[in-house]
Amino acid sequence: MKEKKLRSQEWYGRKGKDGFIYRSWMKNQGLPHHLFEGEKPVIGICNTYSELTPCNAHFRELAEAVKRGVWEAGGFPLEFPVMSLGECSIKPTAMLFRNLASMDVEESIRANPMDGVILLCGCDKTTPSLVMGAASVNLPTMVVSGGPMLAGWFKGKKIGTSDVWRFAEQYKKGELSEEEFVAAEAAMSRSRGHCAPMGTASSMAAMVEALGLALPDNATIPAADSRRKVLAHMAGMRIVEMVKEDLKMTDILTRKAFENAIMVNAAIGGSTNFILHLLAIARRIGVELDIEDFDKFSANIPLIANIQPSGEHFVEDLFYAGGMPAVMKEIQNILHRDLITVNGKTIGENIADAACYNRDLIGTLEKPFKPESGIAVLKGNLCPNGAVLKPSAATPSLLQHRGQAVVFEDIDDYKRRIDDPELDVTPESVLVLKNVGPKGYPGMPEVGNMALPAKILAQGISDMVRISDGRMSGTGFGTVVLHVSPESAIGGNLALVRNGDWVTLDVPNRSLMLEVSEEELEERRTSFKSMNLGYDRGYVNLFIQNVNQAHEGVDFDFLVGASGPEVKRDSH
Template sequence: MEEKKLRSQEWFGRKGKDGFIYRAWMKNQGFPNHLFEGKPVIGICNTFSELTPCNAHFRDLADAVKRGVWEAGGFPLEFPVMSLGECTIKPTAMLFRNLASMDVEESIRANPLDGVILMCGCDKTTPSLVMGAASVNIPTMVLSGGPMLAGRFKGKKIGTSDLWRFVEEFKKGELSQEEFIAAESAMARSIGHCAPMGTASTMAAMVESLGLALPDNATIPAADSRRKAMAHMAGINIVEMVRSDRKMSDILTRKSFENAIMVNAALGGSTNFIIHLLAIAGRMGIELSIEDFDRFSADIPLIANVQPSGEHFVEDLFYAGGLPAVMKEISGKLHLDTLTVNGKTIGENIQKAVCYDRELIGTLEKPFKPESGIAVLKGNLCPNGAVLKPSACTPSLLQHRGQAVVFEDIDDYKSRIDDPNLDVTADSVLVLKNVGPKGYPGMPEVGNMQIPFRLLSQGVKDMVRISDGRMSGTGYGTVVLHISPEAAIGGNLALVQNGDWIHLDVQNRSLTLEVGDEELAERRLGFKPLDLGYARGYANMFIQHVTQAHEGVDFDFLKGGSGPEVKRDSH
């Protein structure tokens, strides 16, 4: 069989003036001529940034990747792309996910790369890099940064999910300012992303279950030397992928997306998973709907006993057998014939997986919780869907009817939530509007609203909360999210008033505003779209082109498979 011509040779293999220019300036870095004579050029797409603490160790990790690429006979070239620090970037990292994906796509497309390793850790860096690479479709694999080690505070393990508990204790005076500072210093005690099964670890598990990463990518702690060993092996693997011409389109099939949904259910993964997987599917031109997340996770219980749905941390999950062991427990449900980056099937990769701790990894017969996955709700309040994570909810609230306490936007919420005169009871339904894709803009993680202080001091720990926003993957509670269509574009959420009755029925997958159609039509006459004041720049483009939550919050002009190669030269 004739060997496929390397893409990089369209640059480095040319004769005459063009070849001279492409090679000459690269040589100022000390690269000898033979590297340009047919070695696979491997791009290391690095989201290192000191403003993205989860990814701040990526310089060392990239060096380990390069060692593997050199060993396998490749030519590694590292390049940066926009990095999204979840805790530091304003107004929300989600606003810039699509921008980062465009950066990745065009950086890959415009440069002489035969294959790419995507280095990502913090929440939005993983989907943005995968989305961008999917739109180019060359041999690609993902290397995650790994979870941080669990923190220690007052003799107990802690992680990001404990933040919400600490905030409540601080507000009630049970935690002093000094203890609060001590807790924050103890929580993030090593390199890596959040220690629970938050969005970052959910994304790492997503790429492993999709087949885009090597086995154990999701769970090896960032501080563990085996993370660097995996990076080295990833460097070797990507060169082999190029030589075999194993592209993303060979791996990302409809079956692999179904696998990812089932694995996410078994892990009790983040609700953000839905938006990101929908966006990736859209880039690949694969039909995936919000209803698929309910359908394919419906009979998958919680297998992994990891926070926030369980008790332990991702570090502990790795010691117990890692994601392969979790996947093996639900192997009867998975499509085991799907291809992965190492040339083996999912079934082959998990065949020898072993569970070493039944406290961490349950079985289908003896799960940690019978309810897991994602519940997709429909009703007049969310005709295009809303989502809820049953494993993170209070069981008694999964069937609930209460009166709305409405916050028109995030500023209204912040100014009134702890007002002692707020007309609210434990049975109320907290409603937050205008925090959706267009309304914020960027759909921030504010959906898990804090319990009003007056109720918190009375011992109330959970309430039904609904919004068109998202919540952190480390969050928990009976929280309905991603209401679509959002309030900012005139969805029925915009019409909810204080005192309206709302009925949540998770078993029957419904969310109903008990207001008649005629009354809603009357209210709609007074609806005025928000003017957010973004008349220029990227934020304006985002508002004009972003899709709704049930469509993945991607740009409408980026869907539908990979774009064309750029053919013209500038020289």
């Protein structure tokens, strides 16, 4: 069989003026002519390195490890930068720019001479944005994650990002001094890497491993561990073989692969943000997936990995206990094990020899750490298109609850009034936050796990039912209903909730109801006025005009569906 011509040769294999131009300027980097003669696949290393993205600040070194692997396997590595999204500092929220970064990735890959791609990503939105963009081009592609940071230590105990919420409450109540608060701040982020618990970053790394887009152990090797560089080196070697095999993303990202990812996310108590990102990826690659699938395929899967925020330990510890292969082996009988992955082996082959080395970290289906895990998808008149809640991070006694609404019209209203001693709130109240959805903020920020009112914390209460059309950090916890769709900013029923309305949450029956008649809701709707957000130009205006709702993945309507890697006309 005739070997397929390398895509990069559409550039470097040209004769005459065009080939001269494509090759000559590249040679100013000291690259010899034989690299352009068509025998070595060009591997693009898509790098989200940035000092403004601390989780990814070690990616220069990781890229060098990938390059060593590519060279060893006979490839030609070329690194290129794309927009980097630093969750901890970017304003107003990294989610606002996920789609922009995905466009950067898609067009960078499509427009440049590469035959295969390594995606270097770590911080929360960098993984989905890179995978979304690459999926729209569909070349042989592999993900190398940056890895979790080592757990911090404070007052003799391990700490991680989930402890931020606890420290904030203790500081608010005067149980932690200013000096202790600053000391904890310095102690928490003690190494390179992304968040130490099973937050969104690690959930995304687990997602790509479960999908088959990354090598085994990609999700859990700590960033500071030398084995992270070894994995990057091996990925560099393997991507060259993937190009020769023409193993593309569509070969790996099948409907069953997405089902596997949902089941694995349940077993690890992964982030609720996982839903938005997996939906967006599925729509880019052309796989039918809807919000009900997240409930259907995780409903009977308990918490297998004892990792914060749903459990007790950290992702670093999970690696030492056997990593994702060991977790997946515990649920192997319900996984689709015959699916191909980037290393050329099936899921079943990749986990066949996996072993658990610590039963305090990895449980079994018969003896899990918590019976409830996964994602509960709620429906009702408050969320006709769905809302989500993570049972493993919630208070069991609040999973069935009826209370009166305490309403905050937007995040600024919440910040002004939440600690007001006159706030009419009790532990039985339901906190409702409006206008923090995809369009309403805009960008759907991680404010859904609202800090409790000071007067409630003073009573020793640590959890209340909270409802919003926003998101929650993957490191957060509590009885928090998120992603209410349609959002309040476009006139969803959440916009019509008033102080004192009775709200009923029934997670076992997957219901969220506002105890207001349809007639009354219609009457209230006549006085609804959409917010004027004041954005009439630029990217934010584009976002508001074109973004889909939460149950659709919050992608742009014009980006849904792949369009392939074809090279069109030259400019020369």
